[in-house]
Amino acid sequence: MRWRGWLALCCLCGLQPGHAAAPALPDLAGAGARIGLDQVRRVGAVEHAADGVAQQRYAFQPAAHPSIVMTPAGDAWDWSGAGELHVRVQNAMPWAVTLDIEIDGTGSTRLQARVGVPAGPAQTLVVPLRATSPREQGMQVGPPMPFELRGRSILLATTVQGTLDRHHVRAIRLGIPGPQAVQTLLFGKLSVTAGEATLHEAYAGIVDRYGQYTRGRWPEKIDSDAALRAAVMAAPEAAKPAGVDAHGGRLDGQKLRKTGWFHAQRQAGRWQLVTPEGHPFFSLGVNAVNIGDQRTRVEGREFMFTGLPPDRGAWAAFHGRGDSRRPGQAASSGIGHDHGRWFDFHAANLYRIDGAGWLSAWRTRTLDRLQAWGFNTLGNWSDPALGQAHRLPYTRSINIIGDYANVSSGYDYWGRMPDPFDPRFVAATEAAVAKASADVRDDPWLLGYFADNELAWAGIGPQGRWGLALGTLAGEAASPAKQVFIAMLRKQYVTPQALAAAWGIPLDSWKALDATGYAAPVPSEAHPAIARDYSAWLSHYADAYFRIVAAAIRRHDPHHLFLGGRFAVYTPEAVAACAQYCDVVSFNAYADLPQHHIDMARMQALDKPVLISEFHFGSTDRGPFGAGVVPVGNEAQRGEAYAKYLAAAAANPQVVGVHWFEYTDQPVTGRLLDGENSHIGLVGITDIPFGGFVRAVRQANEQAQPSGGR
Structure with a gap:
């Protein structure tokens, strides 16, 4: 590290009055401990902000990681009684600047945080002195920063990683990652305080009685029951679609084969879904049109909610208890507040709107809306009663669960892969298909079945393609999949020495492969047989899974489509x-x-239709803190992105439909399953549609006429 110089500075009292002994911390405006500058220039004399606080300007130069490093005058700071680091900071640029904060302790202990410092007035940057994240608070994304606290603008680092020996703190480092031009920030006093009051206040009182974020404003936000009812009861913006058959097939399209059931047909170079009447059908669907997904945990974090209805009387129906812990599932790993009492804001708001008959009223209103907005399909996880109304075609999910063996691919977001070579998996599949098809196998309104969701077919990183092969060989000797894989290798190579030579590994006996945690080699150019053998195994594994599921579906329901497994990885x-x-x-x-997620050329070569079973665009300007998997800048851009995506899908001759995820926004404080809390809905948790977005969606849906369909 190259230093521009050292400043010997005097000590500054760090803890607030009434707290334990003060460490010697620097004041970056001119007094404190030692300050080192690496690719950073101190600019001008001390300045005073509007509130009179002294600040010093620092210019971070274009470099890999220009930084200010503060070290104690003595051996170390003792922060054993402290809980938060407070830093006065102001961004002098007209745009937000990313700031990295690192706090070094004894040995390899280090805390790391990254914040975006907005342009404008000075902030108090607060860094908790331990690892923390919004997941600890029960949600995936934390509240927007900064926020106002007793007249001060607070910029909390909601995510902090690492560990710290607070008895021996040896350095504080403030840096900007890879600036392409000079970035100027102003810093003032640094201090540490006892406790974690700021961390608590950042999450305190963030949800109102309607489930809305209390600190934000947006057009659809309401503040009274009367305003809620008026906004929801607004009439649909368009009439039900014309020019379609009973199931939504286009009457202006080519006449296709009529079977009495939905099916897929290739005609004039394009794949089409076909209604029971024999008309082309481009599936425009919405996932999770239901009640219940918007439940959020309240136990242990009651301080986050204001005006929470009591758990008695009419409101008791919207309170409940449960456990969302899922061992081995990365999606819920580290999510705090994962058991105990919950509250359903969405259902409670529907009760406020419609009274005792709220569920029936919601179902009718929702179907009216979806048809008015140009949708023609109920996607996965939707209320079965909506499908049984026979106003929109619907899908059915086959959830294969049971006590069968599994394999890790290294991704395991929703859990480990089912082992299709375990006879118990075959039995579980049979039971799941029987259950899913029992009441719908003779219903022509059923579009088809999905099996499972987002299975971990691949791992993580550049070698992720081979994750399932590596995970199979790392399994226990009793693993059915492992034994089938080893049997394939023994048949191909006959002797362990032949396999060792092909893979470039030491292998004295076949028994060595039985070891739990066996570290199989990753493919390399030097040993191409590894990739060939792993590819053969992946094909064999996938073949077994889909063959078993497809056979069960055909046995229990020979009429309806098998819509695949909803690939993510x-x-x-x-x-x-x-x-x-x-x-x-x-x-x-x-x-x-x-086409930026799906290899469309490969799908064309396979000559199979493609259904996009989930997509969305989210923003952070309507309450929930997250913007989903594909964020855009604001609400208007959500509509623009939807129209562009749908147009590209409809223009592709392999694509037969797209399904939006999801109907209702996720709770501000996170859904029970995994703490997801994003603004990705067509309607808010109040059941009020997002007007501008819905108008853009309706227009895009009306224009979605796949080429080759007329």
Whole structure:
């Protein structure tokens, strides 16, 4: 590290009055401990902000990581009684600047945080002196920063990583990652305080009685029951679609084969879904049109809610208890407040709107809206009663659960992969398909079945494609998949020495592969047989899974489509196997355009139709803190992104539909399952539609006429 110089500075009292002994911390405006500058220039004399506080201007130069490093005059600071670091900071640039904060302790202990410092007045940057994140608070994304606290603008680092020996703190480092031009910030006093009062205040009182974020304003936000009812009862913006058959097929399209059920047909170079009447049908769907997904945990974090209705009387129906802990599932890892009491703001708001008959009223209103907005399909996880109303075609989910073996691919977001070579998986599949099809197998309004959701077909990183092969060989000796894989290798290579030579590994016996945690080699150019063998295994694995599921569906319901497994992470081998056994290959394709997630050339080569079973665009200007998987800048851009995505999908001859995720915004404080809390809905948790976005969606849906369909 190259230093521009050292300033010997005097000590500054750091803890607030009434707290324990003060460490010697620097005041970056001119007094304190030692300050080192690496690719940073101190600019001019001390300045005073509007509130009279002294600040010093620092110019961070274009470099890999220009930084200010503060060290104690003695050996270390003792922060054993402290809970937060407070830093006075002001951004002198007209744009937000990313600031990294690192606090070094004894040995390798270090805390790290990153914040965006907005342009404008000075902030008090607060860094908790321990690892923390919004997940600890029960949600995936924390409240927007800064926020006002007793007249001060507070910029809390909501995510802090690492560990710190607070008894021996040896340095504080403030840096900007890779600036391309000079970035200027002003710093003032640094101090540490006892406790974590700021961390608590950042989350305190953030949700009102309607489930809305208390510190924000947006057009659809309401403040009374009367305003809620008026906004929800507004008439739909358009009439039900004309020029379609009973199931939504276009009457102006080519006449296709009539089977009495939905099916897929290739005509004039384009794949089409076809209604029971024989008309082309481009599936415009919405996922999770239901009641219950908007429940959020209240136990242990009651301080986050203002005006929470009591758990008695009519409101008791919207309170409940449960446990959302899912061992081995990365999606819920580290999510705090994952059991105990919850509250359903969405259902409670529907009760405020419609009284005792709220559920029936919601179902009718929702179907009216979806048809008025140009949708023609109820996507996955939607209320079964909506499908049974026979106003929109619907899908059915097959959830294969049971006590069967599993395999880790290294991703495991929703859990480990089912082991299709375990006979218990075959039995579980049979039971799941029987249950899913029991009441719908003879219903022509059923579009088809999805099996499972976002299975971990691939791992993480550049070698992620091989994750399932590596995970299989790392499994226990009793793993059915592992034994099948080893049997394949023994048949191909006959002797362990032949496999060792092909893979470039030491292997004295086949028994060595039985070891739990066996570290199989990753593919390399020097040993191409590894990739060939892993690819063969991935194909065999996927073939077994899709063959078993497809056979069960055909036995229990020979009429309806098998819509695939809703790929999120996938391999070429898994997609090829799906295409062999499924009628339609579905992808949860989160990207700016479908072709940036799906290999459309491969799908054309496989000659299979594609259904985009999930996509969305989110922003942070309507309450919930997250912007989903594909964020855009604001609400208006959500509509623009939707129209662009849908147009690209409709223009592709392989694509037969797109399904938006999801109908209702997620709770501000996170849903029960995994703490997701994003603004990605067509309607808010108040059931009020997002007017501008819905208008853009309706217009895009009306214009979605796939080429080749007329």
